[in-house]
Amino acid sequence: MMTRLFLLILFIVLISACTKTSTEVGTYKAKPISSTQKQRETCLDWYAYRIDTAKTIELLNLKTEKESDLMVYCEFFKNVADTN
DSSP, rough: HHHHHHHHHHHHHHHHHHHHHHHHOOOOOOOOOOOHHHHHHHHHHTTSSOOOOHHHHHHHSSSSOOOOHHHHHHHHHHHHOOOO
């Protein structure tokens, strides 16, 4: 009888310890994305043929319509490491 009581108390303590630690949920706060990071991602999407040249020029607000100018602009972001 004492063994059962001891096991029951042990079980209750274990369950209460688990529920106390599992109720504390941390909130995830995303870092704001900089304009440079957005430009980099847009250029990398263009390099990967995910978006076309005209759409990329529009997203980057470039004053040109030439693909060669876009290539020069995006060359900077091609080998830059992701710092975020």
